Amino acid sequence: MKISLIIPVYxxxxxxxxxLANLAALEGDVEILFADGGSTDGTVEKIGGCYRVLHxxxxxxxxxxxxxxxxxxxxxxxxxxxxxxxxxxLRQITAAVERGTQFGCFHIAFDYPGFLxxxxxxxxxxxxxxxxxxxxxQGMFVTRTLFQKAGGFxxxxxMEDYEFSRRMKxxxxxxxxxxxxxxxxxxxxxxxxxxxxxxHMFYLRCLYRAGVDAGEIARRYRDVR
Numbered sequence: 001m002k003i004s005l006i007i008p009v010y011x012x013x014x015x016x017x018x019x020l021a022n023l024a025a026l027e028g029d030v031e032i033l034f035a036d037g038g039s040t041d042g043t044v045e046k047i048g049g050c051y052r053v054l055h056x057x058x059x060x061x062x063x064x065x066x067x068x069x070x071x072x073x074x075x076x077x078x079x080x081x082x083x084x085x086x087x088x089x090l091r092q093i094t095a096a097v098e099r100g101t102q103f104g105c106f107h108i109a110f111d112y113p114g115f116l117x118x119x120x121x122x123x124x125x126x127x128x129x130x131x132x133x134x135x136x137x138q139g140m141f142v143t144r145t146l147f148q149k150a151g152g153f154x155x156x157x158x159m160e161d162y163e164f165s166r167r168m169k170x171x172x173x174x175x176x177x178x179x180x181x182x183x184x185x186x187x188x189x190x191x192x193x194x195x196x197x198x199x200h201m202f203y204l205r206c207l208y209r210a211g212v213d214a215g216e217i218a219r220r221y222r223d224v225r
Contacts, residue, residue, distance in 0.1 A: 001097060003030050003090055003141075004073030008056075008063040010037040012081040015185065016046045019081045023051070028090035031073055035063035060136070061153040061160035068144075068152060077141040078161075079182070085139060086180035093141050096176055102146045103168050104176035105134035112186025116194045125177070132168070132175035136161040137184040146173070158218040159208050 005023075009016070023032060032051045036044050037058035047053055054070055056063040068076050075097055079085060086092070086106065096104055107125050110117045128134050140161060142150075150167060153160040165175065186194075204217050 001074040001094060002072060003028075003075045003077055003093060004068075004071035005030050005032045005077045005079060006035060006064055006067040006071060007032070007079050007081055008035045008037065008060045008067070009039060009043055009081050010058060010063075011039045011041045012043045013039075013041040013046060015082045016043050018084070020047070020050060022084045025087055026085060026090060027088050028094075030077075030090055031071060033067045033071055035067040037063050059155075059157060061155055061157075064160075065152040065155075068147060071144075074144055075141055076144055076147050077139065078136060079139050080137050080184065082185035083137050083139065084183040086182065089139070089178075089180050089182075092178045092180050096178060097143065101176040102143045103141070103173050104178055105138040105140045106178050107181045108138045109181050109183045110186040111183055112194070114194065116198070117186055120194070120198055128175060128177045133162065133165045134175055134177075135165075137182065139182045140164075156214045158214055158221055159205075162205065162208065 007019070012019070034044075034047055034051055034053045035056050036053055037056055037060075044053055054063075054067050056066045064078055075093060077089075077093060089106065092106075093104070105128055109121050124135070124138070128138060134140050150164070150171075154163045154167075156163060168175065200220075204221055207217055207220075208214065
């Protein structure tokens, strides 16, 4: 089975060097595609000729869907530019899919130290295990067959990963949480107090579940960041 790793980017010049170093350390063969939403800060130039870059209209769902269409893999693995993937992540995904997994993710940790962020990571991992809900920074992976059957990520300005997980859950497809750990950036928690940011993120999910327009939630999310 071939794995395609898809990373949407937009003005990530400050994080791309660390991302590229992390990708170079991955063990195993993988097709890597960057889906750029129109960066103007040199992100694409930094990627250079290392990996394939697709130029897409801005919007994470749109970027990931277009890259998925262009990918060759039997398994689609989605990650963020500021997330560091486990070195043996490809092996873990392959082994899981060979055992019948169609949809999964990894454990998460944050590069922001402190008790509150440790609790945040714990709650995120518990949510994935008990409620089968994952977010993009947990390195979601899905078989191409299932992704196409589901119609890809919903065309939302935000919460596309959350909604995709909810749809998988409603379809009776359990989320498999792999033992590897993805270390993701805690940069959004540095703007405000971590506890306040956590509350805002939880509140936005509540608004989405209550049926508030995704565009309004996206506006509020930008204010949090």
